[in-house]
Amino acid sequence: MFKILLHKNLRDFKSNFSEFFSIFILSLISILVFAGLYSASNGMEHEFNSWAQSSKMADEWVTVKGANSNDIHKLLKKKSVKDVQKQYVFNSYTGSTESKKMLQTVVINNNKISKPDIGSGKKISFQTEGVWLDQKFARSNKYHVGDYIDLDSGNGEKSFEIKGLIVSPNYIGYTGPNNNIIADHKRYGYVITNTRTMSVPKNQFNQVLVTKNKGYSGKRLEKDTRNALSTKVISLVDRNTFNNVSKFINKYNSITKMAVMFSLILFLLVLLVTQTTISRLVNNQRNIIGLFRALGLKKRSIIAHYSIYGVITTFLGGLAGAFLGMEFISKLILSKQEPLFGVPVWQARISNLTWIILGVLVLISLMASIWKIMQILKNKTAEILQKETVTNSSKNIFEYFPNFWNNLRWNWKWVLRDKSRAKSKELIGVIGIVGSLMLLIASIGIEQSLNKTNHDTYTNVFQYQTELKISPLKHQESFKNLKNKLGADDQEIEQTSLNIRTSQGEAVTSGNIISKGIYLKLPLESNRTVNLQAKNGVYVTNFAAKKLNIKTGDNVEINSAAMVNKKIVPILGIIKISSPQGIYLSKNYWEDLKQPFVPTSLYTTHNINKSIKHNKSVDQVKTIDENLNDTNKLLDSFKSIIVLLIVFSLFLSWFVLYNLGMLNFTERYREYATMRVLGFRLNEIRSVIIKDNLLTWLEGTIIGIPLGLAFLKAYVSIANSDTSEFFSYISIGGLVIAGGILFVNVVLIAWLISHHIKKVDMASALKSVD
Template sequence: MSPLTRNMLRDIKKSKGRFIAIILIIMLGVLIFVGVKAAGPSLNDSLDKTVSDKNLSDIQMLSTTGFSETDLKLAREVPGAQVEATKFKYVIGGKSKVAVALYGYDESSKQNQLIMRSGRLPENNNEVVLDKNAKSKYGYKLGQKFRFANDSGLNQKSYKIVGFADSPQYIDNQSRGSTNIADGQVQLFAYIPENQLNMSVATMLDVHFDSLKDKNTFSKSYKNAVDKKLTLLKKKFANRQYQRTTEVVADYLTQFDQQQIQLNQLQIVDPQAASQQQVKLNAARVKVLKKAKTSYTWQTRNDLPGFSAYGESSDRIAAIANVFPVFFFLIAALITFTTITRMVEEARSEIGTFKAFGYTKWEISKNYYYYAISAGVIGAVLGALIGNESLPRIVLALYKQYIALDWVVSLQWWVILIALIFSLLATLGAAIIVIRKELVEGPAALMRPKSPKSAKKILLERIKPLWNRLSFNSKVSYRNLFRFKSRMFMTIIGIAGGTALILTGFGIQNSIGASGNRQYGEIFDYQAVVKLNDDANFSKVKQVLTNDKQYQSSTAINSTTAKLKANGQQVNDVNIYTPKSINKFDKFVHLDTSLNQNGVILSKKTAQLLDIKKGDKLDVTTTGGKKVTVKVKAITENFIGHFLYLSPKVYQQKFGETAKSNTLLLHMKSQTSSQRKHLANKLLDSGEVMGTSYTHDVLSTVSKMSSSLKPIILIFVLLSGILSFVVLYNLTNINVSERIRELSTIKVLGFYNNEVTMYIVRENIILTIFGIIVGYGVGNLLTAYILNQAATELVIFPLTISWFGYLVATLLMIIFTAIVMLVTHKKLQHIDMIGALKSNE
């Protein structure tokens, strides 16, 4: 072993703390960079494997009049389509009379296979498999009876529970979709033998394509492929709804014709009775013919309850991963660069000695390169392995609101490669730059200590009234701060970076939660929406509402949906609200500008997507097919969804008719879950209402969206805290080692231990305060950038950081400074003053 190598190993042994600190900083940086980058893909891959194994349908098609064998043959004409017909309906069931998504179970079915959690699948006609939530939320047990409502259209009313299951169609444990019965929210799904549903035809077509099975369900290639298949399927059924309506009507007319023959016979015997029955028959005929119109609903996996929310959640993690870990890693790399630079500068005399002995530049420098490479590689490899294997698994384990997934955690090789390159740039790059700079000088110059920086007047000294009031020690501290500007800036960057990262962690969660709270607190000031039937009796609905103790007031509006076009862009599913009374409406919906008689107001996110400004025009196409062009008077703040507000006058002018009220917005007192359910059922029983939805359910969904990020945020805060502590400790060590002779001198001059410690710590306290203040600003900017990246087409996340986030970030920095102060105090008590003063430096 050469003297150079032995000397390097001796240096590593002598300064183990610094070598370990470099490894730790690199490891932490790589760990969070690789780990968070791997979390999003792992979430997507895990769910993809689960739905792939259970053959989740790629497309589902629902019909109001059901599907005949002709429909199945038509769907199978799409290349590669595997088609299965399913009997499906929404019914009311259970002790709590909740909305249930009821499916007919067919053991030959290969799609949408259940994931049994306990018990077994149905084998007999009197058996039912229930959603596992029936067990956890409602206390049902195997062997008990589950009763459906009398009007459910089943062969029997109660069924024996033989199993509890999860379904790939319902991946979110807390979301089962919405319906127009009960309180508008589906609470459970259930499977009974299909022959138990009194339905002559299936109401759902499940379509699966084996060619798409190898594509990740969240990938763009899968979505594009599904869209193409869906387009082909829609083309096949383009004219089918009219044919199907004719078939259904013909069946009904045949039944009515048989009854008409009997009535004609009765007319001879009892004309009065026949006349009464004729009126009833005619009314039944009209009612049936109205309902017999065929309409189709199409949905892909993304339309299933919780599916898009899951995808958006992983997208948000990916958006965070594109910013947060990179910022984290840059801080780690910057501090590492400083540490390596200081290490090489400390070895000036040794480099000069070896150069004087005749060693070449390469021989001298290569050991420092090996030192830097070994620290960088060890840190990067440890960080990559720990991060890639731990963080995604922690996130998956904590995603408890979703069904248990088959974990898939793959090594993110390209991310690991990027992390390794940056690690070597921070370590090896620093060593190359500094050593090349040092080796330019001659041996004699290198063996002499660097000339100390000359003192200069600092800005504070020029403010005489303030400077003269400072103590001697304070003046020394301030002069030292500005004398060593690079050290000052590095410490501020380290503290500010840690503060900003912790603040950003809290900010992301607070802001996601704030989108719902501000939408349904500041903008929408109502607690429920009641969708009315055509020709609904308002007085009958009002009677039900006034009988409810929680009801306060309501306002009527016309509510419809449309697609908007402008500047070559299009936004679908935009809610159009036209109030009956603008004055009343203002009390329920708070817009930035009052909706006057000429008003058309567009929500902010919609305007951004369409590139619309105040005064611009846009094209509106309603779901009913009507097309109009309107001028935007104002743009209003909005956080969830797309909205266009029209005054009654504008609606009349554009659509050529008066806006017919079809929706009520309700002001309600605080309601319990059972009270909400009771009112919704009462309104449905009135026969005037299609369904009731509550803002409580929307807020609950947004709250789940926010809480789903808690695992990631907790990890961010924890690792940011550790990084901040290591950075502060490392920079303080560098500070002490650089000024060891200075500290020894003041100790020899009679300074007490506490005074020597404060000589250093006073500077740390000042820099910590500055760093925390700068961190507040950087944290807000970083949070705002991440939120902008994480925003979806439907949701804007307003920048919101609670006082608790500021408090935690501040307290952690203060605690870290205090711990470092104590460690430094112990270290300074054992300074070898004579050895330090005798050294060259």
């Protein structure tokens, strides 16, 4: 009997190939998307944690002023503190005036914490002279181990031998001194050396790295650190708030959220379709199940036979999706992330969660089969062999409005009565439309959101033509000449690192001090433009405000390494700007706070000639289009994901709607047969099917658009970081495309399904089994 049932399984798979293939594809797509995204993020997280452990990455980075050895001894006595490393950090420059490059220089006398990975060359030594250079900077500028690099740290240019090329855990997401959106490895990097190579004032340090003992929380470590170092702390950040590290953590968390959010909708649709498809396949064999019982076949044998339906196709599809996702999608995503971060190892790792989800899919398919079979088997054999009867239904809501109802054509009346009688099936169809539309809106809208945010930033917010990165203090006479050449056609900006504290917490963010000018327009949440020059206070960006729970009217404390004293400043408003995130205030207010204004950039529309480009105070010349292109490069890491989501959304919507359409056709098979017997023409029956599907599409679209927009808003927020915020947007055209794709799918599927009417066997469909 086992062989007979197995042969029957094979025949069923062959005769119902399209249905089983649909389940296979749906399972494959659902696991493919999740496994691809999650394996990439899981691999990034695993390699980060592994490197953090092997390198003894710092738990805290503390910027200090005026600290001494006694303070370090106090800190080491704290129970939560495991180890401490002090270091002196400053900026050095290399290259000619025309191609000036900046290296953040770190001078250490031990390397117990945050040990760099040596890409090539010798290990860091404190006995020999030399420097260890950022590997990405070296590759971009064609430096090799054994070469000499000229560095100017303010005391004249000196030449140093490159002892090794390194990747430091302190600089995973380093993008330059002003925390640029994307790294320019040709212009910015870092270098580590020792006190033998670069002498610093005795025992002078401005940064302390701290690791904590096991069993102590980050809050306890922070409390002990502040207690030991007291007022000498300028800023204190941990792995989740230190930009150079948190960018990487935020990135793999973003990919994880993308995997979970997108796949959540996807899994619900797949489970819905799988359950309904398996139920339909089993229900189609109701007579055969009755014959099995009449022939004396045991219930458990019948259950085992039909359980194979869902289990095999779901398992094989999911298994293929898991391996294909990790092999292709994960590697594609990692290849897009690698240029953005300095991490020595990039490798995808499949998660146990993938296998758990695959198990859930298989279990749902198994339970769907068993549940439907048990429903049938609870009846007597004679009842199983009888055709299911169509139950009478009460009036639908439209029939209570006779003027409206009587003016409807017969086919619309048929459709509305049919839907009111089969509410559960209609609900399944609407859910399928809503879910598919949400995925399409999210897939189309996220690209439009990211692109529009960047476009608005460099069109409505920044309105200059050229940005000049400058160092006015190093070349004061050259800077005066530069200002004379520009005339009044410029606006000065100072961008500095500020530590902002509230009662809710603190963060290191960008401080943007703005002089009077016309090239920067800051929009409030109400879309009014801020007049900074007339205000005594600061404005904070929306994302930074939410992070620290800041509201208009609050007071916050700001501090930096360059400030003599901390300052309490009022928050005048929340501004809606993508990047840079942080605090914005006027030059006049900054000077009222007794702080020197040292511009780091000039915005201008002046013609930039060679004399301006080669001015000694000018470090870099960037047009607004180049800045926009740099920003768009960051989106490339998301675009591969976006394209995949759009493609999978299209596939998924097709298979979901096709399966639901076939379910409706099967459930109404006897009704269509009745219509044929009563003399309805094929095109009249097709019109009923198409109208039925279009009404379901309309219901799903009405519900799906607001839900899709809400889902898009949540989905876009995943891309937010401490450096930039993105705002959800989808054009009317995008909504039309999303709805149009579903409309075409619905009509095409209805047309394909209507062709099955020709094959309706009127005699067998209508006769009863005695």
